[in-house]
Amino acid sequence: MANCLHLDPSELETLLPENTLKTRVPQYECDRQVRPAPSRFRNEISKYILLRNENCIHCGKCMTVCQHKVHVTYSGYKLFPKGRYHQCIGPSCAKTDHYCVDLCPQRALQIAENPMIKCLGDFRWPADMILATWIMAQTGEVPSADYGYDYECGDSGGGFDRLRFQFPDNPPADIEGEVDTTLELNRRDDGRPRITIDVPWYGGGMSFGSVSNTTQLAKARAAVAWNTFTCTGEGGYMERLRPYDDHVITQVATGLFGVREETIQRVPIVEFKYAQGAKPGLGGHLLGDKNTVSVARMREAVLGISLFSPFPFHSVYSIEDHMKHIDWIKHVNRRALISTKVSTPTDVDMVAVGSYYAGTHIVHIDGGYGGTGAAPDIAKKNIAMPIEYAIPKVHGFLEAEGVRDAVTLIASGGIRNPYDVAKAIALGADGVVIGTAELVALGCVRCSRCESGRGCPRSIATTDPELAPKMDLEWAQQRIINLYHAWRQELIRILRRLGLRSVGELRGRTDLLMHLDFPPDKTEDIQ
Amino acid sequence: MPEKYHIETRPIPPRRPRVGKYGIVDWREDCCRCHNCVKKACIYDRHREETNYIRNLTDVDALFFDCMGCFSCVQDCAKGLLSLSLNPVYENLGNAYWTPEIIRTTWLQAETAKIPVSGAGYKGRFSGPGFDAMWTDMSEIVRPTRDGIHGREYISTSVDIGRKPAFLHFEQGELARPIPALVDLPMPLLIDMMPDQYRLSRLEPAMIKTARKTDLIALVDYRSLPKLARSQLRHVAFYLDQGVKMPDADMLRQTRLVEIADGPDVAERIDAVKQIHPEIVAVVRVALTSDGVERAVKLAEGEVEAIHVVADLQGNEVGAERPRFIKDMIRKIHRDLIENSRRDEVTLIAGGGIALAEHTAKAVICGADLVSINLPLLIGLECHLCRRCEPGGSCPAKLEQVELDYCVGRMTNLIAAWHGQLIEVMGAMGMREIRRLRGDVGRAMFFEDLEEQTFGKLFTSGS
Known part of the structure; x- marks a missing residue:
C-alpha cells in the first residue's frame, strides 16, 4: 500500500508518542481501482430527452442501432418505457x-434538451459541470467530448471562468513515461517527515455534524486509496476515523471542539483553521437543527443548540502568538506537519509570509467562493477576495521574500474540476483542497439546504438518523475514488498538451494561461 | 458600555402564496399508486402542502411554487413522473437591477428578521456592475478583537447627522459659539419617501411607525402629511419640496430633522426653518443629475450641514445617457469634500439603488455617512415591483389591503435583518464603529483594481 510518510515502521515508532503507539489501530487499506458506481437514484437527470411520437410502430430499430443503450424495453411490455436518457449524447x-432519429423508419423520434436542466446548477456550477462530475464519479473518466458537456468552466464571468490555457499549436514531442502528479508537503527541511501525496489535492475539512458519518468515511477511504489526505473539520476526531489516521488532517479551530492531545498525536498533519473562505471573519456555525444526539455527544455540547466556533482564536493576536500555537502542536506531536488555513483578506500575502516565519509547513488560503455547511449569504458573496486573485498575490510575495520553495501553498475555495486545479497551480499554488466537488460526486445538486432543518435532502450533509443512512459507504467511497481518477487522468492530459512532465513544473507558469479580458495578440491557440 | 441597539421582532408570515423559484410538474397519468410514494418522503413536506393549498384555493391567481429544488422526488419516483420547472412568475419579478434573488431574499428577511444563511458555496456571478464590483475586507490574525457578532462586545452602528466642527471657539473660558445640533441614529439608515409610482396611502403611517419602533427617522412629504401623533414627530422629518410653505411651527419644533429640496433659495429656506427651530438639523436633498455631484460639493462649501444625494431607483445618475453608478458618485463627492477640507463639516446621506444590507456597508465604505432606503421596505410587503399599483389594479401583493401591523412588522423585521448583517460584515472587518468605516476604502477591494493588479499585470502585453 502506498504510504505518504517516507518512514519505515521502526522510524515511526521512534516518532510516535507512547500512548499513540499503544492505541494505534490497524490502518485501513484500499486500492484505487476504478469500478462502475452508477447513480443511487432511480431516475438520472439527463441533458437531453428523447421524444417518441405516435408514429412509432415498436419495431425496435432504435434499440439495435443505439450504441449508448438509451432505448430500453421490458419483456412482456409492448410499449417502450422511459429510456436511459442520461446516456444519450444528443444532437452530436x-x-x-x-x-x-435519422434511422427510425417512421421518423418517430426527436431529441430535445431536457427543459428541467434549467433548474439544475448555478453560475459557479452550471448543469453541465454537475452532470460531468456525476459521469466522472460513475465511470472514473471525464465525459467524452460527444456529450458536449461544457464542464471546464462555469458561467460566473470571472476568475477561473475567464482563464484559459494556451496550448501550443504543435504539441511537444510525446512525453515519455509517467507524468508526475505527486506533491511534496514538507519543504522546510526541519527534520520532520517528508510527506508526499500522489495527487496535488486533498479533501477539505468537513466536520461530523456538517456532513454525515458516511460522507466523512468515504472521503477518508478515497484519501487512503489515492495516498492523499482528508480533514476532520472542526467537529472533533471521530473514533471511526482511527483506521485512517495516516491520511487524516485534524483541525484545530477556534471552537476547539474535540481537540485533545491524543487526537493531535494521531495524525501526520495538524491544521490551524483561522478562517474559512465562505464566511471569513465570522467563525464556524452549526445550526441547532443539525446538532443531533450523535453530534452533541461528539462535541460535548448540549443537544439542539446552535454551536458557534468564535472568531478569532482568542489566544492569537499576532504572528508571535500564532508561532506559540504552532510550537505547542509541534511539541505535542513530533512528527506532525503544520498547516495554517486562512481566508483571503487584502493582506493575505503578509499573513502567509508571517505564517511561514511562525513555522508552518503548509499555507492554505481559502477563497471566498468556496462551500460550507452554513454561511450568511452576505458573507459568501461579499467578504474577502476570490481565490484567483489571492494565489498569484501570495505566490509572488513568498517569492519576493525568498521563501517560496520552503513552504507549500495550497489553495481552495472554488476548485471545481481538473482545469481549475491546473489553473490554480499555474497561478502559483502547489496544490489545492477540494470539497464541493466531492459532495457533487456523491449526488449533491447544490440546492443550498445543507443548513436547514434535518439537513441535506440528498443524505450527504446531514446527521439525521433517517436521512443519513440512505447513502451506502462503499458506493460513496467508489464515487470519490473514481472522481479522483478522472481528475488525475485529465490533469495528466493537460500537462502533456503543455509539454510538462510534472505538476511541479506547472507551478507559477502564468505564461501558459491567458485571460479572456486581457487577450494576447495571438488568440487562435485558445483551447 | 452603552446600551445595545436592539430591535424587537417577531415572524410575520406572508399574506400571499410564496413565489418560489421552483415548482414540481406532476405528470399523474401512469402513476402506479405505489405504497412508498416519494411525495410522502419529501423532507420539506411540500407535496402535502401543495395538495392542501389546492384544496383550499379560493383565488386562482397564484399557484404553489415553494419547492426547494432538491430533485429528490424527481429522481426517486418509481415511474419518473415528476419533474422540476422554473416558476415564470419568479423569473419575471423585479427588473434587471432589482433581481428576483434580491426580491426573494428581502421577502424572507421581512418575514423572519433573520440573516439569510444557506449551505453550499456562493452561487452567483464572480462580480458584477455597481456594488457587486467590490468586496469587503476581513481581518485575519493580526488585528484587534472582533467579538461583537455574538454579543461579547459592542459593535456600534450609530451615526450622527449634522455638522461636526473641527474645533471649538472659546472666549474667556466660555464657548463662544454653540455646538451645532446633531441627530443621532442607531443605524446608518434613513427611511426615505416612496417614489411617486409606488406612493400608496397606507404606506406612510406604516413607515412612520416603523421609524419609531426602530428608533430611526422617516422622511414625510409635508404636502401629503398623514395624521400624526405628537409622539411620532421625533421620528419624522418633513420634506419640503420647492415652493412648499414652512411647516407648522409647533409641529416642526417636535422634529429633529428636516429635508429641503435643493433650489436657488435653499439657504434662505434653511434660515427660515432654523428661525423656527434652531436645534433642528437641515438636510438638503440633491438629485444626482449630471451636475448633482458638483452641486453637492458646492453646497458643502456653504453653511449646509447635511446633504442627501439621491440617484434613481437603480442607483444610476438621473437622466444621463451613460450614467455613473451611485457608488462611484459617492466616492467622488467624498474625495472632493476631503480635498476641500469640508468632509467633517457635512453629513452625506446617499439614496437610490440601496437594495441589500451589503449595499449599506459598501456605500459607507465609499464615503457616505448613512444611506436612505424606500423600495426594500415596499418589497418587504411582498411587492413584486411590477408597477401595477393603480387603484383597483391587479397588484399581486394586494397592497391596497395591507394592515398597519403587518406593514410595521415586516418593515421592522427587514431593518433588523439588515442591522444583523451590518454587524456581520463589520465584525469580519474588525470594525467596532461604523463612523470609522466611512470612506475607509482600505476595508474594501474593488474589482477593477484587483483585475488590473492581478490579471492585468500578468497578461498585459509586455509584462
Missing part, C-alpha cells in the same frame, strides 16, 4: 452512423 450523435 447525428454525425455518426447510429443516430436513431
